[in-house]
Amino acid sequence: MAGGGNFMHRVISYVVNEFVVSGLANSPTFQRFAVRSSKRMEDLSNIAAKKKQELAEQMKDLSKNFESFKNQ
Template identity: 65%
Template sequence: MAGGNFVQRVISYVVNEVLVDGLANSRTFQKFAVRTSKSLEDISKTAAKKRQQIAEQVKEMSRDFQSRD
């Protein structure tokens, strides 16, 4: 059984190397990766702004609620 495991690891290694090299040299994949990275960065910035806005609204609502007491 150990021989089968070795063969599986060799095949996995070869496929991984071919896949990595193929993607690394692919202009299409590189463009996809850059667009995806930029999109995730934009989403992250938008989420941070929204989180800040919500935190400010919660603080304001809390102050308003406390001032009514």
């Protein structure tokens, strides 16, 4: 009978999860939030990729300048 509590916990957890997921999936407010969040994360990812590229180019230029200075 010790496993009975675990089984009941699983059933209750499943039922609550189904209600929460269903409620959020059918909520226009949550859907707007999800779309906005997704768009913002995509924008931030694009900005980070551009900054990474810019920094890589700056480091490349800095390395070239250092090498030319070192060879003088």
